[in-house]
Amino acid sequence: MKVLGAALCTSAMVILGSSVPISRALLSYPTLAGQVLRYTLAVVILLVIARRLPRIGLRSGVRLAVLAAIGLVGFNVCLLAALREAEPAVVGTVVGGTPVVLALIGPLLARRRPALRITVGAAVIVAGVALVQGAGHASTAGLLWSAGTLAGEVAFSLLAAPLLVDLTPIAIATYACLFAVPLLLVASVAAGETWRVPTWPETWALLYLAVVLTALAFVLWYGGLARLGVEKAGMFAGLLPVAALAATAVLDGTVPSTGAILGTVLVAAGLAFGLSAPARVTGRVVRAESVDRAAHPEPADRAAHPEPADRAAHPEPAARAAHPEPVDRAAHPAPAPGGAGHAESEVADGALPVGELAPGPRAAEPGRCAATSYPSRSLVLVDSVPHRTPARAPASIGDHGHSER
Incomplete structure (x- = not known):
């Protein structure tokens, strides 16, 4: 289960990281309008795969709506505003703090102490992410919007973890996207975006984001979250900037800097250290x-x-068979003394005379239970302890594009 969970989370982060260079094709397209098209298409695909969605109660519905509002809509709105006030490297570094936040908040919400090894591993991962992203400048507003983006990243996993007890990863992903579509539509209208037909490169990018990044990566991430828990799955969020760096290097033919390579090594070391923590007993x-x-x-x-299993193979001793103990002395009174020998007892039809032992188990003795258990x-x-468990990948921000949830 641990290996499968790690594989699912790693796959989700690789997919999300590869979306960074691909999202460059949508830089000139209205951001929120593109998200509406993306999530609408993802809902259609997920509904075809799931065939039928399970019914949800009021509490689960509210949690899913909050997940869509903060983890999807809020994340994209804050990310868009942060990129206007801060350099991509700063935003990526702030959002890269997701592993530490989940390592601390996840156990506290479950009324447990944070695991020291996981927390230290997450801190090493965040340090590696900072080296991969690099340095940059940001205003106060940019830092605040970046913190909002971090909150959306954390909420994407933290709010979904309790739902995984009753719902499948496909159901959670479908409901989250379904609730996000009208919210994004309202946000797009409020922002005054002008809708237009996407070009062919924009269409292919939207198809990739809808099919691979949303319908596939969301399900993979929630599947890993269910198996690893929030703390351990959250550490895999550090793979996002590394995957984005590798994808950009391959597509653009560039060589990563020394700091980025060192940051990648730190991310790998933090993951290895944190994942070696012993599994907690949650139930x-x-x-x-x-x-x-x-x-x-x-x-x-x-x-x-012990009582013999087969009384036929273990007959009663001869002395006891000759003088059996009556089950009910009231039903078999002792013969009157003085007669020649013992008088014969009258027995009913089919009954055994006194002195013969009926085959089968004897009556229950004092201190024993006659009924079969x-x-x-x-x-x-x-x-x-409530489970749950793990976080979705932090949005990796690159200089040539940004990841979109």
């Missing part, structure tokens, strides 16, 4: 009969002398 399932046997152990004499199928949950 143990124990059978009810195990709990009952622990509370009521077998008597010592009975455990030392069957194992209970019920389960008892011990030390249950």
